[in-house]
Amino acid sequence: MGKIKELPLEQRPYDRAVEYGVESLTDVELLAVLLRSGTxxxxxxxxxxxxxxxxGEGFGINSIFHHNMEKLLSIKGVGKVxxxxxxxxxxxxxRAWERKNIKKSISFASPDVVANYYKESIRHLEVEELRIVFLDTRQRPISDMxxxxxxVNSSLVSVREILIESLKHLAVNVILLHNHPSGDPSPSKADIDITKDINKxxxxxxxxxxxxxxxxxxCYYSFKEQGII
Structure with a gap:
């Protein structure tokens, strides 16, 4: 009886997660869902x-950080996969924990910090993508979307949505960010116009x-550095 579906109904974490939410599962049950089957x-x-x-590190979810391939393969029922x-x-x-902590400690007070933080994730995109970064009073990122x-033009960008999301995230300051697939960061007239509309x-x-x-x-272009806003 290795698979979850072969367990008695009351022991099936999938069914309990659907009915009560994944937060109701124990650490063991969460891992069982990810493993899917035993032997x-x-x-x-x-x-x-x-x-x-x-x-030797104690029982619990943190033990997965102390395993290596050799130790895992020594557990009966664990193969290479x-x-x-x-x-x-x-x-x-x-990685998720590290990046969360980085976001908590980093300050987006200068354009080069913002550009360096985001450039690798958006500079290779084949289409333009406009993001908004929500900041707290110390100009630390709260979230982005x-x-x-x-x-980027006024017909595609919803200023109303930007206002709603900024209030929802309790932002004190925000930064707009987008890429130019051409590689040239010089802003177009549409870029400048929509920025002024959003700023207002x-x-x-x-x-x-x-x-x-x-x-x-x-490379990057900063409206702040160029005195546009």
Whole structure:
């Protein structure tokens, strides 16, 4: 009885997650969902339990950070595929945690910091993508989101949506950011016009647009540095 669907109904984490939400699952059940199946000798719940027993680091979800390939393969029921899945899960969690902490500590007070933070994720895009970055009182990023995809102009960008999202995220300041697939970050007339419209709208609700940065091929253009806003 290795697969989750072969477990008694009350022990099936999939069904409990659907009915009560994934937050209702224990650490063992969460890992069992990701593993999907055990072996003919060890069901998936027991296998997840064995993995979370750790290796001298104590029982619990943090034990996945202390495993390596050799230790995982020593657990009955864990083959190379499952070992890689578990190691990948640990690495994924570590990266998410690190990036969350980076966002908490970084300040977007200068255009070059913003450009360096985002350039690798957007400079190779084949279409223009306009993002808005929500900042707190210390100009640290709260969150960001894509506002429009395609040429940046007033017909595609919803100023109303920008206002709603800025208030929803409790932003004090915001930064606009978009890429130019051509590699040349020089703003178009449409870029300048929509920036002025958004700046005026945000100002009316007490939120400051501190910059609009256009990312090119390993270079950027800052409206703030150029005195446009």
């Amino acid at each position: 003919k000798d060890v069901n998936v719940i027991n296998l997840a339990y064995k993995i979370l027993e750790g290796n 499952k070992a890689v899945q578990i190691l990948a899960l640990g690495e994924f969690c570590k 894509v506002i429009s995809v395609g040429t 709208a945000l100002d009316s609700i007490g939120i400051e647009l501190i910059d609009h940065i256009v990312i090119g091929d390993n």
